Amino acid sequence: MRYEDDERVAALEQQVAELTGRLEQLERRFQPELERSIPYLPAPKAGKPAAEARPGAEDQRSVRSPLPSVPKMDFEDLLGGRILGWLGGSAVVLAAVFFLVMAVSRGWIDEPTRVLLAFLGSTLLLGAGLYLYERQGQTQAALATVAAAIASLYASLTAATALYDLIDPVVGLAVAGLVGASAMAIAVRWNSPVVAGLGVVGALLAPVLVDAGTTGEALAFMAIALVASTGILLWRRWDWLASVSFVASAPQLMGWLLDTHEDQPVRALVVLGLFWALYVVAAIGYELRVPIAELRASSAMLLLSDAVLVAAGGYLILTDRGNEVVATAWVIVLAVAHIGLGAFGFRGRMSNEIGAGLVAVGLGLSAIGLGLALNGPALVVGWTVEAVVLAWVVARTKDRRAVSAVALFLGLAIGHVLLFEAPPDALLVGVDSLAEALIGIGMVAGAAIAISRLIEPEPKDRLLALQVIALAAVVYIPSIVIVDTWTTGDRSDPGQTAQLLLSAFWSLTGLAGIVYGLVRAQRAARLAGLALLGLAVAKVFIFDLSQLDSIYRVLSFLALGLLLLAGAFAYQRLQVTSEESGE
Numbered sequence: 001m002r003y004e005d006d007e008r009v010a011a012l013e014q015q016v017a018e019l020t021g022r023l024e025q026l027e028r029r030f031q032p033e034l035e036r037s038i039p040y041l042p043a044p045k046a047g048k049p050a051a052e053a054r055p056g057a058e059d060q061r062s063v064r065s066p067l068p069s070v071p072k073m074d075f076e077d078l079l080g081g082r083i084l085g086w087l088g089g090s091a092v093v094l095a096a097v098f099f100l101v102m103a104v105s106r107g108w109i110d111e112p113t114r115v116l117l118a119f120l121g122s123t124l125l126l127g128a129g130l131y132l133y134e135r136q137g138q139t140q141a142a143l144a145t146v147a148a149a150i151a152s153l154y155a156s157l158t159a160a161t162a163l164y165d166l167i168d169p170v171v172g173l174a175v176a177g178l179v180g181a182s183a184m185a186i187a188v189r190w191n192s193p194v195v196a197g198l199g200v201v202g203a204l205l206a207p208v209l210v211d212a213g214t215t216g217e218a219l220a221f222m223a224i225a226l227v228a229s230t231g232i233l234l235w236r237r238w239d240w241l242a243s244v245s246f247v248a249s250a251p252q253l254m255g256w257l258l259d260t261h262e263d264q265p266v267r268a269l270v271v272l273g274l275f276w277a278l279y280v281v282a283a284i285g286y287e288l289r290v291p292i293a294e295l296r297a298s299s300a301m302l303l304l305s306d307a308v309l310v311a312a313g314g315y316l317i318l319t320d321r322g323n324e325v326v327a328t329a330w331v332i333v334l335a336v337a338h339i340g341l342g343a344f345g346f347r348g349r350m351s352n353e354i355g356a357g358l359v360a361v362g363l364g365l366s367a368i369g370l371g372l373a374l375n376g377p378a379l380v381v382g383w384t385v386e387a388v389v390l391a392w393v394v395a396r397t398k399d400r401r402a403v404s405a406v407a408l409f410l411g412l413a414i415g416h417v418l419l420f421e422a423p424p425d426a427l428l429v430g431v432d433s434l435a436e437a438l439i440g441i442g443m444v445a446g447a448a449i450a451i452s453r454l455i456e457p458e459p460k461d462r463l464l465a466l467q468v469i470a471l472a473a474v475v476y477i478p479s480i481v482i483v484d485t486w487t488t489g490d491r492s493d494p495g496q497t498a499q500l501l502l503s504a505f506w507s508l509t510g511l512a513g514i515v516y517g518l519v520r521a522q523r524a525a526r527l528a529g530l531a532l533l534g535l536a537v538a539k540v541f542i543f544d545l546s547q548l549d550s551i552y553r554v555l556s557f558l559a560l561g562l563l564l565l566a567g568a569f570a571y572q573r574l575q576v577t578s579e580e581s582g583e
Contacts, residue, residue, distance in 0.1 A: 115160040122152035126182075133190065147194055150183045154202045154209060162211035172210030173221045176203060180225060184232060193238055200229040200241060204248035214252075214259040219271070222249055223278075230282045237290050242282045242302050249275075250309055261317040269330075272313050276334075279306035280341075287354050295353040307361045310334060311368070332369035338362030356402075363390070363405050367412060377421060377439040383413040384447035391454040403462070406451060413444055414469070422480055427502065429494050430484035437480055445473030464524075471528055475509060496552040503544055503556050506536035507563040514567050518574035533567060536560060 129145030136142070157179070161172040183199025186192070202209070203225035207218035226249050233241040253275055261268040283302040287295065311331050318327035342358030363386070370382040387409035394402045418424065421440035422431055431437040448470040452463055479502060486498035513529025516522070537560065544556045 111164045112166060115156060115164065115166055118152070118156035118159065122149050122156055125149035125152060130186075143190070143192060143194065146186060147198055150179065150195065150198045150202065153179045154198075154206075157206075158209040162209065167210075169210050169212040169215075170217060173206055173212055173217065176206035176210060177221065177224070179203075180206065181228075184228060188232060188236060191236065193240075196232060196236070196238060196241065197244065200225070200232070201244060201248055204229065204245060204252075207252060214256040219253070219256050222252055223275070225249075226275075226278060230278065230285070233282060234285045234289050237286070239286055239290070239296065239298055242286060243298055245282065246279060246302055246305060250305075254309070254313060257313055257317065261320070265317055265321060268317055269314055272310055272317075276306055276310040279303075284354055284358075293353070295357045299354075300357050303357055303361050304364075307334065307338065307365055311365055315372075328369060328372040331365055331372060335362045335365035335369050338365060359402075360405065363409075367409065371412075377436045377443070380413045380416050380421065380440045380443050383409045383416070384443040387413065387447050388450045388454070391451040395454045395456075403455065406455075410444075410447060410451065410469075413440075413447065417441060417444055422476065426480055427483055428487075428499075430487045430498075431480060434481070434484050437484075438477060441473050441477050441480070445470050445477070448473065467524065468528075475506075475532065478505060496548050499544060499548060500552050500556050500559075503536055503540050504559045504563075506532055506539065507560050510534075510536060511563050511567045511570070515570050515574065518570065529567075533564070537564075 126146060126149035129142050129149055132142035132145060154176070157167075157172055157175055160167045161169055167175070180199050180203030183195055183202065187194075187196035187199055204222055206225070207213075207222055212218035212221075226245055229241055229245045232238065233245075253272075257268050257272065279302060283299045283306070287299050311334050314330040314334070315327045318324070318330060338358050339362035342355040342360075342362060344355075366386065367383070370379060370386070374382055387406050390402050390406045390409065394400065394406065417437075417440040421433075422437040426437065448466045452466040452470065455462070482501050482505060483498045486495060486501060488495045510529045510531075510533030513525050513532060515529075517524070517526030517529060540556050540560050544553060548556060
C-alpha cells in the first residue's frame with residue numbers, strides 16, 4: 001500500500017515539473033507582451049496587511065506603463081527651441097527685404113536681378129530647411145526656416161508681378177500654385193499647421209498678390225486652392241482652416257461677382273451656388289470627421305456666414321437687373337435647401353446637432369424670404385404658420401432648442417401686426433383696413449393657442465406668456481371693432497362714443513373674467529380679469545377724465561363704478577360660497 005502511495009507522489013511530482021517547465025517556456029516566449037500589457041501598480045500603503053495586496057503585486061511594481069510620458073517644456077526649452085528658431089526665420093526674411101530695399105535705393109541692381117536674387121535666396125532657404133528637418137532632426141529651427149522661405153517666395157512673386165510687371169499674372173498664378181502646392185505637401189507630411197496656414201493663405205490670396213484682377217482664371221485658381229484647403233482640413237482635422245479659407249476667399253468672390261454679374265448673371269449665380277456648396281462641405285465635413293456632442297461655434301458661424309454671403313449676393317445680382325420676384329425666390333430656395341439638408345441629416349449619418357444647425361440657418365433665411373415675398377396679413381399668416389409648424393416639430397422631436405425659433409416667428413408676427421395692421425393708436429382712431437387687422441390679430445391669437453397646446457407646459461413662464469398673448473389678442477379684436485366702427489377717423493377729434501364703449505367693454509370683460517375664475521376656481525382667469533379691470537380703471541381716470549365731454553365722462557365713471565361694485569360683490573360672495581362648499 002505504501003509503495004503505491006509513493007508511486008502516485010512521484011507521478012504527481014513529475015507532472016508538476018513538466019507543467020512548471022512549460023510555464024517557463026511560455027513566460028520566456030510572451031514576456032515582452034506581458035510587460036507591455038501589465039499596468040504599473042504602486043506599492044501598498046504602510047500598515048496595510050500583506051493579504052490585502054493583489055497577488056503578484058510585488059512583481060508588477062517594476063513593470064512600467066507602455067504609454068510614453070509627455071515631456072514637460074520649461075521656459076528655457078520654449079525660449080531656446082521654439083522662440084529663437086522663429087525669431088531667426090523672421091530675421092532672415094527681414095534681412096532679405098532690407099537688402100533689396102537698400103540695393104534699390106542705391107541703384108546696385110536692376111529690377112530683374114532683384115527678383116532673381118529674391119527667388120534664388122528663397123529657394124535656397126527652402127532647400128536648407130527641408131534638409132535640416134529631414135536629415136538633421138525635426139527641429140523648430142528647420143520648421144521656421146521653411147516657413148520663412150515660403151513667405152519669401154510669395155513676397156518675391158508679388159514683387160515680380162504686382163510691383164515690377166516682370167511676370168504675366170497668369171504665369172504668376174502658376175508659380176503661386178506651385179509654391180502653395182509645395183507648402184501644402186510639406187504641411188501634410190510634417191503635420192505642421194503653421195506651414196499649412198502659410199500655404200493655404202498664400203494660395204488663396206495669390207490672385208490679389210499677383211494682381212490678376214477679377215478674371216475667370218483668377219477665380220478658378222482660387223476655387224482650386226479652396227478645394228485643396230478643404231481637403232487638408234478634412235484630412236488633418238485642422239478646424240481653423242475653414243474659417244481662414246472663408247475669410248481669404250469670400251471678399252475675392254464678391255469682387256468677381258460685382259465685376260461680372262451684369263454681363264453674365266446666370267454664370268454668376270452658378271458660381272455662387274458652387275461656392276456655397278463648397279463652404280457647406282467644409283463645415284459639415286469637419287463635424288463628421290471629428291464628431292462631438294455639440295455643434296462647434298466655428299462650424300455654425302461658417303454655415304451662417306456662407307448663407308448670408310450667398311443669399312445677399314444672389315439677391316443683389318437679381319434685383320440689380322430688376323428681377324425682384326426671382327431674387328426673392330432665390331432666398332426662399334436657399335432656405336429650403338438648408339432645411340432639406342438639415343432634415344436629411346436627422347435621418348442620415350449627420351448628428352442632430354448638424355441637422356439642427358442647418359435647419360436653424362434655413363429658418364432664418366425663410367423668415368427673410370417671407371418678408372420679401374409677402375406683405376400685410378399674408379406675411380403674418382406665413383410667420384404664424386411657420387411658428388405652429390416649428391412647435392409641432394418640438395412636440396415630435398422633443399428638441400427644446402427649436403423653441404427659440406418658435407418665439408422668433410411668433411414675435412415677428414406680433415411685431416408686424418402692431419406696426420402695420422393694428423397699431424396701438426388704432427384704439428383711438430381705428431385702422432386703415434378692418435379686415436386686415438382682424439386677420440392679423442386672429443392669426444396671432446390662433447397661433448398662440450395652438451403653440452400652447454403643442455409644447456409642454458414646462459416651464460410655466462412660457463405657457464403663461466402664450467396664454468397672455470392669446471387673451472390679449474382675443475380682447476384686442478372687439479376693441480378694434482368698437483373703435484373702428486364708432487370713431488370718426490379724425491385724429492384731432494376721434495369722437496366720444498367709441499371711447500365710452502371701449503371703457504365699458506374692458507370693464508365688463510374684466511368683471512366676466514373675475515366671475516368665471518371664481519366659479520371655475522381658476523386663479524389665472526381671476527388675475528386676467530383683475531388686470532383688464534385695472535386697465536379700464538386707468539383708462540377712465542387718465543384718458544376719459546381729460547378727453548371726454550361732461551356727459552360722456554359721467555357715463556364712463558358711472559358704468560365703471562357700477563361694474564366695480566358688482567365685481568367686488570361677486571368676488572366676496574362667490575369666494576365665500578366656494579369656501580362653504582369646500583368645507
